[in-house]
Amino acid sequence: MTKSLTPLSREDKASPWVKVQDGVVKYGFLAVTILLFAYFALTEPAFATTASIFAMLKFASVTAILGLGMTFAMVVGGMDMSIGSQAGLAVQMAAMTMVFYNLTGGTAIAVVLVVGLVVGLVNACLIVLCKIPDLLATLAMMFVLQGVKLIPVSGQSVSAGMVLRDGSVAPGKFTAAFLQIDRGTVGPIPVPVLIMLVLAVATWFLLSRTKWGRLMYAVGANPEAARLSGVRVGYYRGLAYVLCSLFASVGGLILVSRIGQGDVSAGSSSLLEAVAVALVGTSVLGAGKPNAWGTLLGALLVGIVLTGLTMKGFQYYYQDTAKGLVLLVALLFSYTMSRKKVRYSPAT
């Protein structure tokens, strides 16, 4: 897009160096991913087995889904700090629906999605109608939700057979069908991996192939210009946060199905991971802006690095370092080396 708009730009008389640089920016991240995969596959025989790859994809699925949600918020130039708390809220809501109220798994899914929708609308209201900056509004919501999810359960993890406040025993349990969300497979493919792929395709389609997506990018790039062109800026920003919340709820459903309990701490580590993979995504194929495939690849790369390092015997503190370095390299690719203007700068 930038190319067509700047006919007299430097690349017309591009030197070989510039071409190399452009190549690095465009394919560097893909190359790093493939090289790392090949390296681990060659040095650790167990790394590239089918079972191991599916386990890795399953591991990456929740991060990828939350990252896709975060991608929407980042496309409109914001960030949703409450995404991890929302996943945690979904975990407690699903657990309560089944364990406290003895309702079916399907009901639990519906409850979680409705709650996600409501939280997304609240975020959208705070940001669009109350004009609170994105980061600050969602930061406040992060704390609110962290507490709110624990109020009805008195701060306890919800598990089948737990004793309730009135001394009776919780009547329900996690239904077998609900547990299939994480534990089931379609053919050889784990269900969460399928959900991840479906949501990635949906995100890509919405952002790149529909009017809504393009207007979201326009709002993120320059809200004032978008407003003057007649775009309903508030509507698109709100829509992004609602979508983000729905994705967070789906991520939460997979988490709670994986844990099999309403774990009080579930989702607490998800925020930074989601931000990180969405940011990594901005550098994939030199996009320079948040995008669905980039986020998905970012989540897979983090999965590859963590699995590979574990098999190589590195302790957890190396893995945090590695995650940080992956993000740093991605940011260098897209902010420092790329000659495109990057379309995401949350500080503004």
Added chain:
Amino acid sequence: MFSNRQRLAGLVIGVGLVASMAGCSQGGPTASTNSATTATTASAASTVSTAPLPAPFSAGQVHIAIVQNTGQGDYFQQYLNGTKLQSDALGMKLDVYDAQGDNATQASQLDQAIASGVQGIIVRHGYADTLCPGVNKALQQGIKVVIYDVEIQKCSPDAVQTQQSDAKMASLVLDQMLSDVGKSQKVGYVNVLGIAPLDRRNTVWEKYKADDSWDQRFFTGKYTTSSATDTAPMVYSALQANPDVVAIYAPYDELTKGTLSALEQAGMTSKVKVYGADISTADIELMTADGSAWVATGATDPNAIGAAVTRVLALDLAGQLNTKNVEFPPILVTQQMLRDKNIKNMDDLRAAEPALNISDTVSADWIPAVTF
């Protein structure tokens, strides 16, 4: 052409990549050869064993994994140290999966460990509901699984369940409390229910409290990421309301620490005796400080437990384990004993109390037991 800024960026990336690769090349061999160069807080020795190895150890290197809920903190690093050294002594390859406290990650990592083709897995802490599907899958595939401190048998009856004997730890300390303060006294209790080992200690406390007619004046405590700091003000308030207690039982060292600082704040250190649980170098310092109220605790050595769990798995792999439940016994540590023997840290304590090694708890003539 390149601007200076872009050249600089290229340089930064280049240096960064080289540096990270150098990081790999230095870390790799250490980990893959599983040598004992990992940070050891205890110098370990292993007995040389000449007995013939049973299958599958006789057939080549055995590959195992530990899937731990969290490895953060001194206790868990020592535990892992014990596991590594015992696994080295047996010539096994050990992969370490660490979920950093995230239960969903732990479930995924258990899947990854199974997929990586190991012969045995140690699972340390976590929720039974989260771990059972993976544990059952592993058992079905013929992988031996040993669990530490999870009530796994409620949903995976065939898994081997191990834990330190919390009941023994509590009764050792409470026997001491009984002989120090006697029956029918006003006492305080600092504990948090809902956490398996603390629940087990609570069961013993309830029994002693009833048998010895102790009048429990308060029951408080909070389990957080900073339990000691958060518990102290609660105990302080309870002490203000009940200044006549003579002893407090706080069966988890973070809660014991919170209790000590509350007593100090209330100026009651000399009037109340504190009975705790667990041990570390920091705990020993607190117990032996001038005028310390902490008079007794129950102790195990996390290094020794990490090693013992590995021996349980080794025996199971060899088909020589004839039980599904193993408990590791603690010892009683008193302030008096620490002072008399001039014990200042865990190394001194290990030297003074070889029973901490529990090296004969689970063993066989072909297993070189490591001691710390």
